[in-house]
Amino acid sequence: GAVVSQHPSRVICKSxxxxxxxxxxxxxxxxxxxxxxQFPKQSLMLMATSNEGxxxxxxxxxxKDKFLINHASLTLSTLTVTSAHPEDxxxxxxxxxxxxxxxxxxxxxxxxxxx
Amino acid sequence: xxxxxxxxxxxxxxxxxxxxxxxTYDTSESDYYLFWYKQPxxxxxxxxxxxxxxxxxxxxxNRFSVNFQKAxxxxxxxxxxxxxGDAAMYFCAYRRHGNTGGFKTIFGAGTxxxxxx
Numbered sequence: 001g002a003v004v005s006q007h008p009s010r011v012i013c014k015s016x017x018x019x020x021x022x023x024x025x026x027x028x029x030x031x032x033x034x035x036x037x038q039f040p041k042q043s044l045m046l047m048a049t050s051n052e053g054x055x056x057x058x059x060x061x062x063x064k065d066k067f068l069i070n071h072a073s074l075t076l077s078t079l080t081v082t083s084a085h086p087e088d089x090x091x092x093x094x095x096x097x098x099x100x101x102x103x104x105x106x107x108x109x110x111x112x113x114x115x
Numbered sequence: 116x117x118x119x120x121x122x123x124x125x126x127x128x129x130x131x132x133x134x135x136x137x138x139t140y141d142t143s144e145s146d147y148y149l150f151w152y153k154q155p156x157x158x159x160x161x162x163x164x165x166x167x168x169x170x171x172x173x174x175x176x177n178r179f180s181v182n183f184q185k186a187x188x189x190x191x192x193x194x195x196x197x198x199x200g201d202a203a204m205y206f207c208a209y210r211r212h213g214n215t216g217g218f219k220t221i222f223g224a225g226t227x228x229x230x231x232x
């Protein structure tokens with residue numbers, strides 16, 4: 001079946017540093033990928049839509065200069081949290097649609113802790 | 116704007132029994148997809164079942180089935196013969212049809228399911 005991977009699965013960093021999270025579609029191409037943020041016991045909040053070959057589309061209230069997205073190829077999208085602060089600590093999940101039925105397949109998520 | 120509402124924050128079921136999770140949605144579109152996703156403690160989102168709005172027949176996947184009422188904009192999930200491994204957070208989701216890959220998926224707030232042994 002379709003598989004989406006994320007790396008790293010967990011990261012701890014100091015406040016002020018930048019963190020890059022990778023999302024890969026392993027056995028299919030994805031011109032679009034989605035980045036979500038999930039707080040404990042809450043639903044997924046869409047942050048942005050990553051588009052291969054063009055700029056990402058950010059949801060209202062999401063700082064594009066804070067959360068940099070690069071869709072480098074048809075199988076890779078990266079999310080960089082720049083100058084991370086403790087309030088950026090969260091669970092970040094990516095997804096990619098596959099097939100005509102457009103089902104989203106999700107990565108396993110990345111837990112970010114900013115100290 | 117489309118919205119998805121799950122009115123049950125938590126549900127509980129006895130092992131081997133049946134439970135129904137509720138979901139309603141709002142849209143002005145006529146063609147769309149509806150999904151139920153499961154998120155176990157590992158937090159990996161897993162597709163449980165998918166329904167195309169143009170299909171009148173309710174989707175089924177083994178012990179999982181849906182009751183899709185398009186006019187009422189209702190999409191409930193029935194889990195039969197509940198197992199301990201079914202304990203998880205369940206999210207109802209909506210997505211417009213078309214523009215492959217381009218339309219975002221809208222999620223409900225989720226329902227946490229507890230399964231009692």
